[in-house]
Amino acid sequence: MSVNQQAHAGPPYGQPQPGYQGYQQPAYGAQSLPGVPRAQYGAYNGPMPEYQQPGPPQGYFPSLGFPSKGSPVSLNSDSSSLAPNFIGSLRAPPTSGAPPPASGASHPSGHLAYSQFEHGDVQNGIPASAAPMQRPPASQPFLPGSGSTPVSQPSAFQQYGPPPASVQQLSNHMAGMTIGTATASAPPPAGLGYGPPTSVPPVSGSFSSPGSGLYTPYSATQGPPPTSVPQGLPVAQPPFPGQTVSTQRLPTQVPGFAPPPPSTGVGPSSYPPTTGAPRPPAMPGPPLPGQTLAGPPSSQPNHVTSPPPPAALAGLHPGPPMSGLHGPPPPTHPPQPGYQMQQNGSFGQVRGPQPNYGGAYPGTPNYGSPPGPPPPPKRLDPDSIPSPIQVIEDDRSNRGSEPFVTGVRGQVPPLVTTNFLVKDQGNASPRYIRCTSYNIPCTSDMAKQSQVPLAAVIKPLATLPPEETLPYLVDHGESGPVRCNRCKAYMCPFMQFIEGGRRFQCCFCSCVTEVPPHYFQHLDHTGKRVDFYDRPELSLGSYEFLATVEYCKNNKFPSPPAFIFMIDVSYNAVKSGLVRLICEELKSLLDYLPREGNMEESAIRVGFVTYNKVLHFYNVKSSLAQPQMMVVSDVADMFVPLLDGFLVNVNESRTVITSLLDQIPEMFADTRETETVFAPVIQAGLEALKAAECAGKLFIFHTSLPIAEAPGKLKNRDDRKLINTDKEKTLFQPQTSFYNNLAKDCVAQGCCVDLFLFPNQYLDVATLGVVPYQTGGSIYKYAYFQLETDQDRFLNDLRRDVQKEVGFDAVMRVRTSTGIRATDFFGAFYMSNTTDVEMAGLDCDKTITVEFKHDDKLSEDSGALLQCALLYTSCAGQRRLRIHNLSLNCCTQLADLYRNCETDTLINYLAKYAYRGVLSSPVKTVRDALINQCAQILACYRKNCASPSSAGQLILPECMKLLPVYLNCVLKSDVLQPGPEVTTDDRAYIRQLVTSMDVAETNVFFYPRLLPLTKADVDSDSLPAAIRNSEERLSKGDIYLLENGLNIFVWVGVSVQQGLIQNLFGVSSFGQISNTLSALPVLENPFSKKVRSIVDMLQGQRSRYMKLIIVKQEDKLEMLFKHFLVEDKSLSGGASYVDFLCHMHKEIRQLLS
């Protein structure tokens, strides 16, 4: 909490440093040697401030961890050490090698472990020697501290090192992650952590020995995690635990640091305790030695790094340790809870792991079997690599409780997975805009060097939680909004009023503009306008202007928009009951058309069209006794056959509409027409809107490939043989350019198209989707639609789609400070020039990702500003401008950049970039480019920001430690690496879907949420703690839920208690569970209620209703489910997380050498 505040203030920076120093001093004090640490700190400090507020803390944590080490008491260290131990014991069994690992794991194992995985934390330890070399300064301090094994220390240092830098070694992360997961539950902060410590003690001991007292403490905290980790991660990679521990340490350290930075509310609390222990210095020191990542094969290099013998395949070295490591993890799931608590310090987790490498393992091993030789062969322990779950949990606990106040420039907001409130104090809420980095390099050279894309993900009409206020509507009168004369930027909080308020200087282009007389206001003694707080455009980051007639098409105020429902009535649609369903639903749905705030009824008019090979328009004028149907067969030259009576007010024409909706299913009940047209349907809607001179939205319900003779006729060109060839891209491209032109016309008229597809076979989504996509519409796809199973999903989607807030005929422009420029745009829209994003319709779920490039230098002083202006027509036909402003920091140090990144946003950008790439390049090229870019980003960090360390160590920036796992998910996604069961349409569908996703959606889409339902507390509202997406984390005796924004899977283990099955499914045995259920039966028992409420809650969070699929373990459907366990190897050849991490490490090493 406090941290946050500090963060805001400039001071944080200062503080952090002190904090660190202080810590360092205390703990390692002398050892740490001011010089070295400082250097590191220095670097950190810079970032620190920022970190503190947002994520930084974590980064720091590692360092904290160290401090903790410093103070033996610190839980973290304990935990780490403990973890190994426990793990060892616990896991041992599972892993087989486990036990040995435990002991050996620590140090020796490290080395040995390498053999298998490079990671061998031990190795780190060993390498430490080498490491020390590299990091001399940092490591040294630690060494002393760690005492136990110099080597280990170094490792520890290394780890720390990274943490401080915000970078963490992968291993650390890994560890941390795992721990994190474990801890996640524990979150409760440090306090708990402490608790654990006690239990941890032993571990701590181990740590202490290795890392020094400090570690122990951490371990303690971590300890819990580790234990937990083990459980969670059964994988048995003790080594990781160790690492985790280290990470934890970091966290602990962080706390120390953290406190100052207030990073996250959570942080502080946890920190405090640790602070004492944690030594900032530790941070610097430990460059993540142990971190060597799992990817044994590829990772080897990593291993190599850690071990002195470096080059030698890590596997060998690590071998021993690894094994040991592995051993441990498996066993200990149970303990987790407790641990988790401790881990809370999200920081801890993350860093914890890292530290572990160095310290923890070494330490533990030491304890367990000082000899350390425990050379268990080894693989990288999944638990020791950065865990998304842990990061999420940490952020949630650290930042979820305090509102996010936007007053300060360049703050990194909480993660999208965290629930938090936003207070707008001059910058747009992260719900509207999120950036890949909140600190932009001042020069393009820096930007190029880092390869970190500068992008903003903008959701201009995002829905806000009820507690937050909608943007205020500002009316500047007849002359329209006040704007800069030169760049036309709109009045915003960053405009500088000068000359007593008579003029203002543009914050974007510096041009000075006269203040219009009616807008004049005096300035107070600080230079602020007196009416500063009265005017939203001067005090808030987001607000709306009422547009004047100059902002309207043809200089005419728009009419209220219209919705046109266009229903396929071909044989398939009628036979499946779809037509009847839609008609029935529309009868009631029409009462819920979106309306402007206080209006009694919606201003939106509606129209109806049905079609097969020809189109049927309906005249539903209120004065008619019965509806009139008008058939237009001239599909080659579409037109609208009627004017009056096609678009009507629902209330006025209700009886006619009802009668129509009653009759449509009857009229076509006996149809034998199987062919459909498609383009003419859109043309018809377009023409209707043109004739009515309004914007609007078409809801098209379509079932089949349009093969009837008409413009836009398509042929079946699905060819799976093209996959993995240079021609694969054609599968994503439209068959004909006809639809592109049509889309252009639609955009010009403000005709947005939402497409509901119900295919029974290939219908070329890539082509049909062109118009919805370019007009800002949505596509919904229900393959093999069956009334019983899919109607709820469809109806919910339809309701949401019809009711949601939407703007029409929108144009968005993003203005930026001189120095950078918006150069590229991703999303569902059309662009007729290079700057304006045009959308026929824009709803509250649509997101546009904008990439910026330098065209000049930025200055650290003035920072960089973004102003996103969206001109649109509201659902009542009012023309408005919505303005979002965001101020970012600028930096001259790369470290600052890395410390203020947001991986989720980065992934959002990268995924969209890659998904667009498949249109023009072979998929393999796209994948390689993606990997390469990320490797460069990480290599740049390693080279410029991380403290020196063995080349064998994988060091990740704190803010990007999840980059590898998420990137792997993107690479494995259906678009970039399709499995055999993925259809061409699915790929095209997903490709387009992702392009409009916001950060939260891409996050869960690429890394699905996996919840152990059986762990849910039926008495509370909370969700059970998520676990990592890996099969080995699933227990036969439990039921899990997995959601990715499109589907919900309920996975049932084979040996789940009958009682649970009875409670949840209402059947008596596992074998009786039907996997055709599309919803969970409504049963009156707490478990059923809880599960259903969880499902409902998840459904409520997503913009689409997810398909519920029941998966029984060992059932054939399980294949499908396993596809979503993204940390595992996928059937289609996607790498497991561990393997991929190793591969990344190799790539990075190559770049560095």
Added chain:
Amino acid sequence: MATYLEFIQQNEERDGVRFSWNVWPSSRLEATRMVVPLACLLTPLKERLDLPPVQYEPVLCSRPTCKAVLNPLCQVDYRAKLWACNFCFQRNQFPPAYAGISEVNQPAELMPQFSTIEYIVQRGPQTPLIFLYVVDTCLEEEDLQALKESLQMSLSLLPASALVGLITFGRMVQVHELSCEGISKSYVFRGTKDLTAKQIQDMLGLSRPAVSMQQGRPLQTPEQPPISSRFLQPVHKIDMNLTDLLGELQRDPWPVTQGRRPLRSTGGALSIAVGLLEGTFPNTGARIMLFTGGPPTQGPGMVVGDELKTPIRSWHDIEKDNARFMKKATKHYETLANRTAANGHCIDIYACALDQTGLLEMKCCANLTGGHMVMGDSFNTSLFKQTFQRVFNKGYNGEFRMAFGANLDVKTSRELKIAGAIGPCISLNAKGPCVSENELGIGGTSQWKICSLDPSTTLAIYFEVVNQHNAPIPQGSRGAVQFVTQYQHSSTEKRIRVTTIARNWADAQTQLQHIEAAFDQEAAAVLMARLGVYRAESEEGPDVLRWLDRQLIRLCQKFGQYNKDDPNSFRLSESFSLYPQFMFHLRRSPFLQVFNNSPDESSYYRHHFARQDLTQSLIMIQPILYAYSFHGPPEPVLLDSSSILPDRILLMDTFFQIVIYLGETIAQWQKAGYQDMPEYENFKHLLQAPLDDGQEILQTRFPMPRYIHTEHGGSQARFLLSKVNPSQTHNNLYAWGQESGAPILTDDVSLQVFMDHLKKLAVSSAS
């Protein structure tokens, strides 16, 4: 003479035929010197109360190129059961059914009184009549309402089994489906698009029936009755539905901006109507009834742009070649008309608007298919309402006075050849030995198709005498012509009417007086007028007048009695005496004079002129004028300005107008209200008499004439003044004495002047 008159009359009544010459010049050379061609007016379906149709097939000559029908003129060998064709002299066996014939047991077709005989034949499926309404919705509310009522009323007049369909148009064209409950359904077409028949049928979902129907002879092979289409339903089934549908018809909803005409897709609508019937019911009797309230302004067949500032083409524009849409539109409608005719359907045009509606361009639709053309000011007038009602009038025997898909085959004896026909028909391009190379009217064929006809439909058929001068025809032999008309009766029966006539040959050099005496000047006037009008369609007006003048002069030279260069000696025999006067009025008629008439009016007048029978045609050429006064019973008076007297009421019938004109004094009396005074009841009766007579004419005429009641000095009096012979004008008023008549302000020559010139020219040795 009287005998010839009687003969002519008798022939007309029996056979519906009137020849220009009733004794034929026997050589080609002489025939050409007769000036007026050998021709006849044929009324194929002339009502014959006394003619019961026979219920069997006609017997045909077996020569494939002849196929004449057995008739009273044939020589029959009763013993050998043989008959000789009187046209080709082929000897034919009687069919087995005629085994029992003998001199005393003759079949009807051999009896002289059955020179016209009608057969009912059982061939092919009987398809109900089809009425397809094509309704313009770009009307004023009042007009539309009136039209809707007329249409609804008409449903009760249709034969119950008839199929009826509805197409409405404005900016779009809507084809209404009639069989749906709960929702009214229609197919909509863009009015701007010219669609092929195939496209239309595809779009209406009619493709399959079209395929199953062999075009051209679906009725000759026994097959399933045509699938009743969704768009054409029996009246009795959808009576209520259609009434409601008509009731709900709205004005075209598309906005019409100030200064523009509504967009009216008449051409497109007609094209769709034609396509629809073509696909579903080829070669059955069907009427497409087009109701339009303005000119087509878009799409195929547009006649004028939608900007009001550009007025619709006038004769002036046409002469200046300034009617930019005319040619294209005409071509469009001609194509349609030909297609329609090929399918045996007909198109009626009911155009009611104050301005022109494009009848000039559309005229061929009615002309070529035998459809009606009605022109009025508004649908809300009795002129339209009653005319429309009269379309469904029934004849004396309770049958509709309409027949469909007639095929007229003309056969001649070898001295004659067929030069052509003028009337509501199209050529069937039947070449044959009796087809002349010289065309008069629609020539080059011996067969014509008349898609729709009624008992008064009259064709002019022109012949050419081809007998060479040096090949004299044996004395006493007769030339013969046989008209075979196959048609679909309104009861949907197939019928064949056969008329065989014969006339004597005469050598013009030796027996000119016989030929002269047998001249039918009325028929000749009409036949010449038809030729003139026919020419006027394609030639410049003055050329046609000049041609007519020359013909008249030549006729006078040939048959007048005069001394050379002495106009005063000029005399014409009684059988020619009226002919110059007919020509005088014809020259002034709206059929040849376009001055003061819009192109539409000219087309309208010409349309009717080309199909009415002789009596009506004569009225059109020379209107009839009756006078009512206290001086005696009503009497026909000269169509002359001198007949316009203050104390007379005049009743003029021009066919298209009935004008009642009150003389100056009468008008004053009427204003003074004498007719309301009991003591002047006779005045009241006098006023009433012409009204009653007018009504009588109104009741029987189709189309209903414009009824004009006016008085001396009234603005409508122009209708009378423009028709009468301007014997008194402002130029000669005083020369003619002020006592009688009313002066006409015109520079037109009067009949007297005309006759003087004619005489002068006829007797002139120079010409």
